[in-house]
Amino acid sequence: MCTAVVSGTLLAGLSVSAAGAIPPAAPSSPTSTPFATPNTDNCPNRSAPAPAIDLSEVPQPGDPTPSAVSVPEEPVGGPKLAECGVILPDEAPALPADIAASGWVVADIDTGAVLAAKDPHGRYRPASTIKMLLALVALGELDLDKTVTATAEDAAVEGSAVGIGKNGQYTNRQLMQGLVMASGNDAAHLLARQLGGDAATVDKMNHLADTLGAHDTRTATPSGLDGPGMSSSPFDLALIFHTAMKNPTFAELISTETVQFPGFPKDPAIPDDQDRPPFALANDNQLLYNYDGALGGKTGFTDDARHTYVGGADHDGRRLMVTLMGAEAQPIRPWEQAARLLDYGFALDRDAQVGSLEDLHPADTGSAAVLAAPPQQDSAAATSSVVASGSDHPDNTLALRAGVGIVGAAVVLMLVLCARRLSRRR
Numbered sequence: 532m533c534t535a536v537v538s539g540t541l542l543a544g545l546s547v548s549a550a551g552a553i554p555p556a557a558p559s560s561p562t563s564t565p566f567a568t569p570n571t572d573n574c575p576n577r578s579a580p581a582p583a584i585d586l587s588e589v590p591q592p593g594d595p596t597p598s599a600v601s602v603p604e605e606p607v608g609g610p611k612l613a614e615c616g617v618i619l620p621d622e623a624p625a626l627p628a629d630i631a632a633s634g635w636v637v638a639d640i641d642t643g644a645v646l647a648a649k650d651p652h653g654r655y656r657p658a659s660t661i662k663m664l665l666a667l668v669a670l671g672e673l674d675l676d677k678t679v680t681a682t683a684e685d686a687a688v689e690g691s692a693v694g695i696g697k698n699g700q701y702t703n704r705q706l707m708q709g710l711v712m713a714s715g716n717d718a719a720h721l722l723a724r725q726l727g728g729d730a731a732t733v734d735k736m737n738h739l740a741d742t743l744g745a746h747d748t749r750t751a752t753p754s755g756l757d758g759p760g761m762s763s764s765p766f767d768l769a770l771i772f773h774t775a776m777k778n779p780t781f782a783e784l785i786s787t788e789t790v791q792f793p794g795f796p797k798d799p800a801i802p803d804d805q806d807r808p809p810f811a812l813a814n815d816n817q818l819l820y821n822y823d824g825a826l827g828g829k830t831g832f833t834d835d836a837r838h839t840y841v842g843g844a845d846h847d848g849r850r851l852m853v854t855l856m857g858a859e860a861q862p863i864r865p866w867e868q869a870a871r872l873l874d875y876g877f878a879l880d881r882d883a884q885v886g887s888l889e890d891l892h893p894a895d896t897g898s899a900a901v902l903a904a905p906p907q908q909d910s911a912a913a914t915s916s917v918v919a920s921g922s923d924h925p926d927n928t929l930a931l932r933a934g935v936g937i938v939g940a941a942v943v944l945m946l947v948l949c950a951r952r953l954s955r956r957r
Contacts (some may be wrong), residue, residue, distance in 0.1 A: 571616060572615060573898035579599040597759050599762075600747060608645060620884065632857060637876040638854075642761070647872075659755040660841050661831075663841065685717055695721065701793055706721055712813070723753040755831055789812065807857050815826065
């Protein structure tokens with residue numbers, strides 16, 4: 532069944548207007564219709580998202596139905612984040628009106644401090660915000676300057692598309708622009724094809740999520756289209772964004788407003804088909820055009836996920852982020868809800884905090900489980916896929932150096948405990 536994804540993106544073969552950028556959207560007018568903010572006090576999404584409303588999560592014949600992602604005994608990020616309702620610092624002011632998301636997090640991009648939250652570990656479908664995880668895997672493994680050729684299968688992928696075409700020539704950097712700026716499922720497919728195919732890419736994404744401590748997350752598709760077992764949380768999206776923003780290439784991609792994107796040659800199988808010329812590709816995140824100091828982010832929508840959103844901004848050197856899940860585009864749009872929560876976060880005291888993206892207990896990121904490679908991926912590639920530096924290549928990342936250090940420490944401990952009488956070795 533066809534599932535709508537991320538409004539505001541381009542369909543295959545189409546481009547934005549000659550002016551290039553998506554025009555800034557005026558803020559929505561206040562509504563006179565009362566809006567009931569979703570109540571999550573009783574933890575309706577503690578273990579799994581709400582039931583799907585369509586057939587997108589029905590397993591393929593012969594495939595098992597995935598069980599729910601296990602819930603850690605202790606909440607990742609701190610004890611207060613076990614709560615399912617609104618979580619605010621002591622003596623915090625009232626929240627802004629018209630926040631329509633079922634779950635959200637406001638956090639500091641740099642320190643990882645969680646300033647305020649609602650149902651932070653509630654399980655929701657991430658839609659295209661999960662492309663941030665795909666972007667991290669791709670940045671860790673692919674050469675961004677390599678040119679690849681699209682196939683008809685790449686161009687025909689379901690859902691939102693940046694507009695690649697059969698036999699089109701694209702660098703991986705351009706595909707990353709299409710992935711992040713326009714949420715192109717076609718770009719996601721072509722990137723995943725280079726990473727070993729959809730199944731292998733999903734394995735890598737899930738392994739990376741587990742490595743980061745994002746234990747509410749299980750992706751079923753590289754693009755964010757709904758699939759069996761799909762799950763994430765406002766906390767996990769914040770954790771993924773917190774990690775991704777340490778990579779200057781990712782930060783540049785999400786903050787880019789407009790780029791020229793390649794066209795593709797005519798299809799000889801289609802009578803009267805014409806070459807598609809290059810076109811201006813505009814970022815679909817309206818926060819960039821309408822919020823002072825906006826850094827960009829990622830949008831998402833499916834029929835089951837509803838609206839999901841990640842966005843950040845910099846005010847005088849303080850960088851905050853907002854994640855929204857299970858949101859509606861009423862009474863105001865998701866980017867406007869994010870803007871109000873950013874305003875709220877910037878107004879809080881700098882020491883206000885209810886949790887942390889860096890307090891990953893009970894997750895143990897130094898454990899053997901984290902270092903173990905996912906299927907179809909060796910240990911070196913698995914470690915290097917945690918992209919926390921500015922490198923576009925896996926052999927030069929901080930994560931690789933950290934992984935080597937952890938392995939080294941484990942070896943030393945083994946020698947001390949099990950071979951005290953052996954002489955020192957190299």
